[in-house]
Amino acid sequence: MKVLDVSRFSKSYGSKxxxxxxxxxxxxxDMFAILxxxxxxxxxxxxxxxxxxxxxxxTVSFPNGDTFGVQLxxxxxxxxxxxxEIVELICVWNDSPDKDKYMELLDxxxxxxxxxxxxxxxxxxxxxxxxxxxxxxxxxxxxxxTAGLDVEARAEFHALLRKLNDAGKTIVFSSHDMAEVESLxxxxxxxKGGEIAFFGAVEDFKKSVRKTYTVTIRTEQSDAPLVYxxxxxxxxxxxxxxxxxxxxIPIVDLNITQPSLEDVFLKFAGEAKS
Amino acid sequence: MKAFVHHVTLQxxxxxxxxxxxxxxxxxxxxxxxxxxxxxxxxxxxYDLVLIPSMIVFSVTMAAVLGxxxxxxxxxxxxxxxxxHLGNVPHYVPMAVSVVSSFVHFLTLSVLIxxxxxxxxxxxxxxxxxLFIVGMLGFVLASEGVGVLIGxxxxxxxxxxxxxxxxxxxxxxxxxxxxxxxxxxxxxxxxSYVLPAALGMNAMNDGTVWMMLVLVGIMLxxxxxxxxxxxxx
Numbered sequence: 001m002k003v004l005d006v007s008r009f010s011k012s013y014g015s016k017x018x019x020x021x022x023x024x025x026x027x028x029x030d031m032f033a034i035l036x037x038x039x040x041x042x043x044x045x046x047x048x049x050x051x052x053x054x055x056x057x058x059t060v061s062f063p064n065g066d067t068f069g070v071q072l073x074x075x076x077x078x079x080x081x082x083x084x085e086i087v088e089l090i091c092v093w094n095d096s097p098d099k100d101k102y103m104e105l106l107d108x109x110x111x112x113x114x115x116x117x118x119x120x121x122x123x124x125x126x127x128x129x130x131x132x133x134x135x136x137x138x139x140x141x142x143x144x145x146t147a148g149l150d151v152e153a154r155a156e157f158h159a160l161l162r163k164l165n166d167a168g169k170t171i172v173f174s175s176h177d178m179a180e181v182e183s184l185x186x187x188x189x190x191x192k193g194g195e196i197a198f199f200g201a202v203e204d205f206k207k208s209v210r211k212t213y214t215v216t217i218r219t220e221q222s223d224a225p226l227v228y229x230x231x232x233x234x235x236x237x238x239x240x241x242x243x244x245x246x247x248x249i250p251i252v253d254l255n256i257t258q259p260s261l262e263d264v265f266l267k268f269a270g271e272a273k274s
Numbered sequence: 275m276k277a278f279v280h281h282v283t284l285q286x287x288x289x290x291x292x293x294x295x296x297x298x299x300x301x302x303x304x305x306x307x308x309x310x311x312x313x314x315x316x317x318x319x320x321y322d323l324v325l326i327p328s329m330i331v332f333s334v335t336m337a338a339v340l341g342x343x344x345x346x347x348x349x350x351x352x353x354x355x356x357x358x359h360l361g362n363v364p365h366y367v368p369m370a371v372s373v374v375s376s377f378v379h380f381l382t383l384s385v386l387i388x389x390x391x392x393x394x395x396x397x398x399x400x401x402x403x404x405l406f407i408v409g410m411l412g413f414v415l416a417s418e419g420v421g422v423l424i425g426x427x428x429x430x431x432x433x434x435x436x437x438x439x440x441x442x443x444x445x446x447x448x449x450x451x452x453x454x455x456x457x458x459x460x461x462x463x464x465x466s467y468v469l470p471a472a473l474g475m476n477a478m479n480d481g482t483v484w485m486m487l488v489l490v491g492i493m494l495x496x497x498x499x500x501x502x503x504x505x506x507x
Contacts (some may be wrong), residue, residue: 052356070360076353080291085284090361092277115291128357135362 001028002063003139003170004049009058011041011048018044020194021058026172026187028064028138031165033181033202034174036191037269042174043073045191046143062139069132073143073174075124077116083127084112087134094135102130106160121148129157133164140164142173146180158184178262182206190268197268206264215240218253225253281367285375289345298341299379303333307387311395314452325397327478328451330384330410335445335471337383338417339424340438342376346425347434350507365504369426373418373497380414400479409481412489413474419496420470426500426507445471468492 002025009022019041026032034042048055050070062068077086084099087108091099103109106126111119119127125145132140142161146154161184165171175181181188181202188205190198198205215228215237230236233256244251259267289295307329314321314328321328349355349368358368391397400406424437446452448462449471455463466472470492477485 050360052359072353072356072360074353075357077357078288078348078354080288081284089281089284090363092280093362131357131361 002026003028003030004172005059005061005063006049007059007061009045009048009055009060011044011053011055017056018194019048019055019191022191022196023058024189024196024199026139026170028170029165029168030170030172030187031161031185032170032172033185033188034172034191035181035188035265036174040191041194042191043143046141046172046174047072050141064138067135068137068139068141069135071125071128071132071140071142071145073147075128077127079115079117081116082113083108083116083119083123086116086127087112087130090131090134096134096136102134105133106130106156122150122153125149125153125157129160138168139170139172142171144174144176146175146177154180178260178265182261190265192268202261206259206261208264212259214257214259216253216255216257217244217251219244219249219251221249278367278371281363281371282374285345285368285371286378289375289379292345294344295341298344299337299376300383303329303336303383304386306336307333307390308394311391311397315395322395322397323400324451324479325395326388326391326399327406327410327475329387329391330478331413331449331451331471331475332446333383333387334380334414334417334474335442335449337380338376338414338421339441339445340434342372342418342421343425343428343434343438345372345376346422347428347431350426350504351428351430355504355507365507366501369422369497369500369504372425373422376418376421377414380418384410384414402481405481406478408486409474409477409479412477412486412493413470416470416474416489416492416496419493419500422500423496426503441469445469448472449475451475 004026006025007023009019010017011019022045034045036042044053047053049060050068084103087102088099091097091102103112106129108127108130111123114123116124125148129142129145132142146157149157158180161171185202187200188198188202189196190205198208213230213233215230216225217228217240218225228240230240237256241251289299311325311329315325346369349358355365355368359365388399392399420441424434424441428434428437444465448455448458448466448469450466451471455466455472455475458466467488470489473485473489477489
């Protein structure tokens with residue numbers, strides 16, 4: 001079931017069109033990634049969908065209702081407000097009586113009396129994620145949610161996102177961390193030059209350039225490994241090995257690698273720049 | 275309503291924790307009041323008759339146009355407004371909350387000045403206490419209206435200081451709180467008729483209905499314009 005449908009969407013700043021003819025949809029329980037190089041328009045797209053910015057053309061619809069939570073990239077709060085106070089305030093405005101439930105989700109009790117300005121980046125990210133959950137929306141939009149977090153905090157974040165997704169929440173986020181997208185997300189779009197260069201499953205994104213395999217060979221005669229890019233593994237690899245055999249050069253090590261999502265991202269990003 | 279009351283209470287506490295607010299709301303006005311009242315009392319024989327309204331005008335004007343915009347800018351001038359919007363806080367609420375919270379602060383300040391002025395300097399209240407209170411309330415509300423306008427129209431932090439001083443200095447000079455307004459040239463006396471400080475000074479001493487109407491009008495126009503401005507932000 002679709003929970004978000006973006007159709008023929010365009011956004012301009014003045015005369016400069018930054019997003020052109022964007023169409024995609026997100027299904028319930030998707031863990032959906034918005035990828036693209038810096039300045040590709042990820043934040044603009046997210047903020048237009050969230051209703052924080054106007055857009056020029058197209059439609060953004062929420063067939064299942066438009067209650068959603070949002071964690072902004074540039075989230076901020078008054079310096080002197082305490083963690084417990086802001087959670088309680090947003091709970092009160094959302095008629096949510098259970099402040100403690102949210103405080104416990106990411107163990108905010110330990111920092112409940114700390115002022116916002118004294119929080120670390122990781123603590124602020126945790127707090128903003130919790131605030132985004134209070135309205136109990138079906139969709140959660142997160143703009144680079146784990147930027148600046150250490151490994152432990154990131155793992156804690158990922159665990160919570162998986163838990164929320166398992167509980168039925170649709171999660172949409174932009175990220176620069178390809179390992180994160182690879183481990184968490186099921187589907188994605190890749191923005192390039194203001195348009196969608198890819199829309200589909202993360203696995204399919206990887207497969208889109210997976211035709212290239214990197215084969216690294218070490219021989220007794222060479223100090224440095226020899227690297228080959230092959231597209232037809234079955235035939236080309238056999239031919240390559242045969243060529244070594246013909247030259248009577250013994251192979252001591254052979255390694256075949258497929259591109260990671262990061263490699264695919266860099267390839268797409270490179271094409272975007274060129 | 276419960277959420278609004280909760281928000282007002284929280285804002286009141288936040289104001290007291292914010293030194294950028296506490297200084298213009300209480301500390302500087304009260305220091306100025308204590309020092310300058312002694313000075314004016316010694317150089318102007320009849321100053322005790324106007325000490326209380328004068329110092330209320332000076333203090334509340336400072337708090338409203340130099341302090342109040344800081345709290346509003348922290349929300350409307352930053353992404354905090356987006357955070358509140360996403361948290362289902364209506365766009366006008368931070369403004370309304372600030373008006374109510376500051377009203378309590380400004381009344382507290384005015385009561386402190388009235389009490390301390392009588393106790394320390396033997397200052398007397400104007401003849402008609404009821405009129406004085408009504409004039410003071412009208413002045414406080416009109417000053418808040420101006421403070422809100424500055425707070426929601428400022429695009430950067432430095433705008434607050436520039437816009438605040440542009441209102442504060444003429445207010446202090448033209449209101450009659452430092453020296454009798456009838457010593458001013460006539461054209462400047464006319465200018466003072468649109469300043470809440472000058473109107474407030476007159477309203478507390480010798481209020482008339484039209485002064486109260488202008489004060490309430492300033493507040494209503496300012497808050498209405500600010501309401502629509504916060505909708506656009």
